[in-house]
Amino acid sequence: MKSIIITGAGSGLGKELAIRYSRQGYHLLLIGRTFEKLKEVEEQIQAENGHADSFAVDISSPSEIQAFISQAAKQFTIYGLINNAGIGHFGPFEQMPHAEIEEMLHVNVLGTIYISQAVLPYLVEKNEGLVMNIISTAGLRGKINESGYAASKFAVRGFTESLQIEYGHTGIMIKAVYMGGMDTPFWDHNHFIKDKSRLRSPAEIADKILANIEKDAIIIESEK
Numbered sequence: 001m002k003s004i005i006i007t008g009a010g011s012g013l014g015k016e017l018a019i020r021y022s023r024q025g026y027h028l029l030l031i032g033r034t035f036e037k038l039k040e041v042e043e044q045i046q047a048e049n050g051h052a053d054s055f056a057v058d059i060s061s062p063s064e065i066q067a068f069i070s071q072a073a074k075q076f077t078i079y080g081l082i083n084n085a086g087i088g089h090f091g092p093f094e095q096m097p098h099a100e101i102e103e104m105l106h107v108n109v110l111g112t113i114y115i116s117q118a119v120l121p122y123l124v125e126k127n128e129g130l131v132m133n134i135i136s137t138a139g140l141r142g143k144i145n146e147s148g149y150a151a152s153k154f155a156v157r158g159f160t161e162s163l164q165i166e167y168g169h170t171g172i173m174i175k176a177v178y179m180g181g182m183d184t185p186f187w188d189h190n191h192f193i194k195d196k197s198r199l200r201s202p203a204e205i206a207d208k209i210l211a212n213i214e215k216d217a218i219i220i221e222s223e224k
């Protein structure tokens with residue numbers, strides 16, 4: 001059975017993608033920092049007769065990534081990686097603490113880059129697989145109060161577009177996904193979005209991603 005690793009699979013879009021890829025017959029490796037949330041998703045997948053395993057991994061730690069991937073590669077047939085884990089800090093640029101900017105760069109950018117680097121040799125070995133990077137429309141254009149977040153998402157866009165060229169001659173699919181706001185726990189840590197219920201559900205976004213999976217760049221704008 002082919003396995004797909006999903007980072008940040010315990011909530012929001014990562015959880016919805018995990019459930020859908022399980023229905024397509026893949027085994028899911030659910031990773032994130034909070035084991036309990038992953039376990040709930042794992043149980044939901046198993047209740048539908050799907051297959052999943054949970055691992056507490058902080059993708060801002062290169063050593064945790066390396067240890068997890070080398071262990072996972074011994075036990076499972078790694079087919080795919082969905083770089084979904086991400087965090088956002090928002091507000092006026094001049095007031096943004098360095099710690100918040102650095103956290104976004106460590107998780108959104110370096111986490112994505114280092115885990116991709118750890119996984120790709122296993123995909124190259126089989127000359128097949130999927131790397132899907134969940135970006136944001138903040139990776140397509142700058143936005144007010146989103147300077148640090150947009151900088152991190154533009155970085156992931158540049159990374160993804162480069163991999164698309166570098167692996168263009170292989171059987172490995174590299175996807176970039178850009179979406180507008182979603183109603184997920186992403187917004188729980190700040191007051192930037194007053195009413196997140198007006199945003200699209202992560203389930204709807206996950207369905208749209210899978211419906212457009214043949215595209216290299218999947219763009220799902222917010223409804224006006």
Ligand SMILES: NC(=O)c1ccc[n+]([C@@H]2O[C@H](COP(=O)([O-])OP(=O)(O)OC[C@H]3O[C@@H](n4cnc5c(N)ncnc54)[C@H](OP(=O)(O)O)[C@@H]3O)[C@@H](O)[C@H]2O)c1
Pocket residue numbers: 007008009010011012013014031032033034035037057058059060083084085086087088107111134135136137179180181182183184185186187202
């Ligand atoms: N919500 C939106 O409006 C929106 C719009 C466009 C793009 N996005 C992007 O969509 C992706 C998914 O976000 P979401 O909206 O579904 O938010 P979410 O529910 O908060 O999901 C993000 C997940 O990432 C995990 N995570 C955070 N830091 C991590 C780390 N260091 N290591 C491992 N896992 C980590 C979190 O779990 P733990 O805290 O347990 O680790 C969480 O489950 C993110 O990349 C986000 O930037 C979101």
